[in-house]
Amino acid sequence: MPTRADVVIVGMGAVGGLMSKELASAGLEVVGLERGAMPEFEDYAFKDSIRAFARRQFEERSRNEPILSRAGKGAPTRATYPSTPGNVVGGGLLSWTGSASRFSPGDFKVRTNEVLSGVAEKAGANLDGYDVPDWPIDYDDLEPYYEKFEYEMGVSGKAGQNPFAGPRKRDYPVPPIRQSARSQLFEEAARKLGYHPYQATTGILSQAYQPAPPYDARIPERPGCVYCAQCNFYGCHVGAKTSTNFTTLPVALETGNLDLRTHCKVFQVNVNDAGRVTGVSYFDADGNVVEQEASVVILGGYLYEHTRLLLLSKTASGMFKGGLANTSGMVGKYIMAHGDFNVRGLFDDSIMNGFIGPNGGTRIDDFYGNNFDHTGLGFIRGGPIGTGGGGTPLERYDNIPPGWPRWGDRYKDNLAHYYTRAADMTIPPEMLPHQDNVIELDPTRKDAWGIPLPRVTFTFHENEKRMGPFLGGIGEKIMKEMGASHVWTRASWQPTRTVGGTRMGADPKTSVVNGYCQSHDVDNLFMVGSSVFPTMTGYAATPTVAALAYRASDYIIKNWSSFA
């Protein structure tokens, strides 16, 4: 058995990369367990569109652990649930889009501000089956940690451009990403329509940057974006894309207090008779079972692994019959995802060169959250509307208006003409937490290690189904104003950016963790990640996950005497 550690972190993606630096720098002995490998340069920085897109190389990493999916109770379990897990040191941030907006103050109080205040009633929203809670924390609790994320990891943006954004003490460390043809046209059109465009905050450096005090000056300098064509789905060949592998992780390793072990597949959290966790058990690269003892266990992965580990760990002790840390019965419940609406435009009069990266463009928050009058709309909440990326030709050959040919002479002519003359908007409608959307253990199927696979039961419900077309309509209006000759909307209804499953809350009876991502039931067990989100917002999770990770780290360090 290896030496007892102070802290063991399960998953060395964004959360593990951030928290290990904080904890190891405070002198704690940290063991970081990662089921994937430490990627070499060519493993993430390749520019090969067949590998990245046609064959989804990143998804292949999870081939041994598919996430099963069904549409409802009693429905057949079929295909796998769409997910792009990292399964690698660095996790999803190695190849993410870089969408790095903070949540807004109102995002943390949807129940108070909208469900109970009459907004939902005036909207005529049907919230049957939904349970929309407030977060147990406020925007103000996370503000310093959002700033820390932006300054340590490097986020590009400009304060003051978005009138709907929460208050901030400092501007962004580097200016916004260079404007593209599509984002320039979007800005002009949105302004003409009376909206409030701003340059999206992006986890990709616009220029060379190294943190300076009061932030961690041990983090190495990184170069700015060179605007290549292989960004979303790809790792960055210059290292401008914000990743823990190029920022916090090297610092954590440098302390000498982080023991990073790859190819370690954790299958159980161990519990003693007092109801505290004592460490984890994992399969090492050779398939041997290893037990790692620790004073504190942090689950730092994605929702599927968090849920699965908690539900699997019930047999370790008679105490947690419904799963570890699950006296609330909320483990695996109320998961949420975005079913993106894609507004597409083809231009006869403008050349967009959409392949020039990165994806992040210009946005409006005029229809985000509770920023607009919902009276009579039939739904509450909303989503950001902004320009997306273009992508390499392999990602674009199906960018065809409805009714146009999909092959043959005319298809070829259109492809040749419009590939460089296209613009998109990706609009994520905020989904509210619904009781029918859950993760459980599949009763029969197992992964390559013989462990039950997670099974997702998921469908979109009325509130987001009404919201999506409304947001798409606004997007189409802007696209036409931009001068597009052909405009159409593609409603994906494919769940993406899935969150929830170990929801955070003030009441232990209805939530799994508190505002520090600490289990209500087991004080030395933490779940850090988007699995704790009680509501999801219309934005990507990363900055908020990072802020929660920094905040949980501070809490563990300040209260270490109670854990040691």
Next chain:
Amino acid sequence: MTQNTETFQTLTKGQASVVEAAAARIMPTTDTPGATEAGAVVYIDRTLTEAFPGLAPLYRAGVSALNKHARRRGNATFAKLSEKEQDAVLTDFEAGKVPDFTRASAFFETLRKHTMEGFLGEPAYGGNRDLVGWKLVGFPGHQYGYKDAYINKKVDIEPIALDRPYKTEEEWRAHTS
């Protein structure tokens, strides 16, 4: 006879000629190169050999159904039909309206996807020969980056394909022929 004379590893010569003829209708040769010049059939054979051998049976059945349906509609094997007749056969496949072949639409979609990958993908996989696909759409390929934002103007750069990425622009340039 296929115009692509490589030795095929999974497809027989006869199957390859049908696949090539069908790919040529999906991405035709006009005043610019199409799937044939790109070597899409070479890409498809290599994909079936190296990446997705599980799809080989679908291709075998699909090719045989193409020929059978071609005889039904034009009284010849698929490759020998006129372009117009070939299009009619493929339209039936796309719509899933082929008697005795329930996977017609699945086969068409797979063939279309692979044809486009063989036309627009990296040449290292056997297709997009001489970067004809990237030239057609105006994609400059594996550039290190773009110093100009190219607002409303054509990117007039010859496309390139690299086997691997490099960290610095100097290294990148040194490996660009």
